[in-house]
Amino acid sequence: MAIEVRNVSFSYSLDSAFETKVLDGVSFRLEHGENLGILGPTGSGKSTLIQLLNALLIPTQGEVLVDGLNTKDKKNGSKIRELVGVVFQYPENQFFEDKVYDEIAFGARNLKLSEEKVRERVLEAINFLELSADILQKSPFEISGGEKRKVAIASILVRKPKYLVLDEPFAGMDYPGTRALLSLFKNLKGKCSIIVVTHTLDELLGLVDKLLFLYKGRVKAFGDLRSLFDLDELREYVSLIELLSKLKKKGFSFRKSLVDMDSLEEDIVWNVLHGKV
Amino acid sequence: MIRFVDVSFSYGERKVFEGINLEIKKGEWVALVGANGSGKSTLVKLLNAILIPTEGHVLIDGLDTRDEGALWEIRRRVGVVFQNPDTQIVASIVEDDIAFGPENLGLDPTEIRQRVDKVLEVLDLVPFRSSPTYALSGGQKQKLAIAGALAMKPEYLVLDEPTSMLDPPSRREINRILNYLYSKGDLTIIYSTHNPEEIVLARRVIALVNGKIAFDGTPLEFFSNPDMVWEFGIRLPIITHLCYRLRKRGLALTFPVFDPEELIDELWRLKSGM
Numbered sequence: 001m002a003i004e005v006r007n008v009s010f011s012y013s014l015d016s017a018f019e020t021k022v023l024d025g026v027s028f029r030l031e032h033g034e035n036l037g038i039l040g041p042t043g044s045g046k047s048t049l050i051q052l053l054n055a056l057l058i059p060t061q062g063e064v065l066v067d068g069l070n071t072k073d074k075k076n077g078s079k080i081r082e083l084v085g086v087v088f089q090y091p092e093n094q095f096f097e098d099k100v101y102d103e104i105a106f107g108a109r110n111l112k113l114s115e116e117k118v119r120e121r122v123l124e125a126i127n128f129l130e131l132s133a134d135i136l137q138k139s140p141f142e143i144s145g146g147e148k149r150k151v152a153i154a155s156i157l158v159r160k161p162k163y164l165v166l167d168e169p170f171a172g173m174d175y176p177g178t179r180a181l182l183s184l185f186k187n188l189k190g191k192c193s194i195i196v197v198t199h200t201l202d203e204l205l206g207l208v209d210k211l212l213f214l215y216k217g218r219v220k221a222f223g224d225l226r227s228l229f230d231l232d233e234l235r236e237y238v239s240l241i242e243l244l245s246k247l248k249k250k251g252f253s254f255r256k257s258l259v260d261m262d263s264l265e266e267d268i269v270w271n272v273l274h275g276k277v
Numbered sequence: 278m279i280r281f282v283d284v285s286f287s288y289g290e291r292k293v294f295e296g297i298n299l300e301i302k303k304g305e306w307v308a309l310v311g312a313n314g315s316g317k318s319t320l321v322k323l324l325n326a327i328l329i330p331t332e333g334h335v336l337i338d339g340l341d342t343r344d345e346g347a348l349w350e351i352r353r354r355v356g357v358v359f360q361n362p363d364t365q366i367v368a369s370i371v372e373d374d375i376a377f378g379p380e381n382l383g384l385d386p387t388e389i390r391q392r393v394d395k396v397l398e399v400l401d402l403v404p405f406r407s408s409p410t411y412a413l414s415g416g417q418k419q420k421l422a423i424a425g426a427l428a429m430k431p432e433y434l435v436l437d438e439p440t441s442m443l444d445p446p447s448r449r450e451i452n453r454i455l456n457y458l459y460s461k462g463d464l465t466i467i468y469s470t471h472n473p474e475e476i477v478l479a480r481r482v483i484a485l486v487n488g489k490i491a492f493d494g495t496p497l498e499f500f501s502n503p504d505m506v507w508e509f510g511i512r513l514p515i516i517t518h519l520c521y522r523l524r525k526r527g528l529a530l531t532f533p534v535f536d537p538e539e540l541i542d543e544l545w546r547l548k549s550g551m
Contacts, residue, residue, distance in 0.1 A: 040444075041414075041444045041446055041447070042414045042415040042416055042443065042444050042447060043414040043415075144313060144314050145313035145314060146313055168442075171441060171442060172313075172360070172438065172441050172442075172471075173313065173471075174312045174313045174471050174510035174511065175471065175507070175510050175511050175512040176312065176507075176510050177312075177313060177510075178512075199443070199444040199445055199448075200445065202515055237445055239515045239516065239537070240515060240519075242537065243515075243516065243519070243537050243540075243541070246537065246538075246541050247541060247544065250541060250544075250545045250548075251545075251548075252544075252548065261515075261518070261519060261522070264519065265519065265522050265523060265526065268519075268523060268528075268544060269523065269526045269528065271544075271548055272528055272544065272547045272548050
């Protein structure tokens with residue numbers, strides 16, 4: 001079970017004067033159960049890539065396989081969208097129902113479940129996201145920003161996707177909101193694979209296993225998080241990596257590769273305590 | 278000077294501010310911080326008369342935002358840039374978009390041309406002057422929004438979470454430009470942000486909690502009190518946070534520290550036992 005992206009290119013407005021190639025020969029494989037971070041500057045093709053993952057866009061060249069199903073094959077479309085749930089950037093801008101309950105239930109109803117089953121899934125999702133049940137009768141437009149973001153995520157979780165794609169899930173969120181979401185995402189580990197598109201990786205260390213770095217439509221780097229830390233381009237995105245490499249130059253030694261702030265803290269303390277001759 | 282005199286504001290039943298008093302002098306650089314829903318965006322909208330206080334007065338260089346006759350002058354003095362670069366562009370070509378504001382002021386074409394040239398240069402947008410606006414990246418669009426605001430020659434540049442939708446390189450570029458504009462000395466900058474690295478750039482921090490001013494001081498004073506900072510819904514800058522944690526582990530480090538080089542030097546000193 002995996003998402004396989006094989007030599008995928010994508011152009012908007014193909015065969016017209018406005019043809020723009022946004023992805024060029026992208027390949028990677030994500031096993032189910034692994035979490036992936038997708039990094040890259042604006043315009044690098046991140047948003048296009050995630051739309052290719054759930055068959056909203058079809059590659060101009062190459063192919064995308066979700067658990068073996070090719071997105072090119074039209075009859076796979078609805079199955080693939082069931083497997084891959086996408087929470088877009090600022091998802092609360094797409095609310096349209098009068099009540100939070102219906103907003104969340106919408107995705108599950110589309111799976112043609114009984115209303116009883118739908119209700120079960122809605123309750124399960126808000127429970128998981130630590131939303132209180134009285135929110136269900138409110139209008140999605142009168143709740144707080146943090147609640148809106150959670151409702152938007154709940155509306156995808158009710159579909160029980162195997163792969164959950166999150167496009168900049170922390171954009172515009174304050175620190176407690178970000179922390180709360182992050183710890184919830186960590187709880188999803190094992191239930192579904194998370195694919196997070198982000199500008200800032202610092203807070204995601206500890207959540208993602210693999211990293212894909214896109215630059216101008218090409219894969220600049222893909223692999224295990226730790227194996228990529230010496231990459232210059234990544235330093236812009238992860239200030240801890242920058243600090244780590246500067247400390248190394250100063251003669252600090254690190255027992256293991258940086259995975260998050262906890263391990264950095266341990267190693268620095270260790271260096272200071274054992275560094276004295 | 279900007280003055281809030283006993284300002285209250287409500288959206289219908291929902292009270293956002295009650296009895297706010299505030300002065301921002303010319304030449305200040307203010308970071309406006311607070312959790313989602315604390316009233317930051319409302320405050321920004323009160324500054325250029327998009328919203329009018331329910332009670333009290335907002336005075337821009339003595340002009341009351343309640344006075345409809347002063348509206349144009351207030352909007353010229355207070356340039357506002359919003360979070361989403363896609364919703365602030367009105368024209369299809371970069372230089373036309375910048376000229377839009379000055380044209381509405383009824384300036385003569387030579388003056389407009391000069392202003393457009395000047396801001397294109399300041400924001401490093403010269404190569405894009407004839408580009409279609411849709412072809413710009415997010416960071417470039419946000420620079421265009423700032424260019425449009427600057428072309429009005431404002432006294433106050435107000436930015437509502439200007440970098441929250443941008444990647445780190447674009448974010449750094451916007452901050453570099455703000456630093457440059459501020460260093461020239463004739464602009465007052467007020468921006469709202471969640472980003473601690475950006476709070477550090479400002480000279481004054483105002484924190485809003487439930488529509489009240491809960492803190493007013495320098496960034497150094499602000500981050501000296503991490504418990505308060507967290508209560509406001511803001512994280513410490515990464516470097517400052519690491520420094521805080523290392524101190525808790527017993528390392529004798531200066532706090533707060535913002536500059537990684539400073540932290541590295543101190544750690545090296547500790548390690549070598551100097």
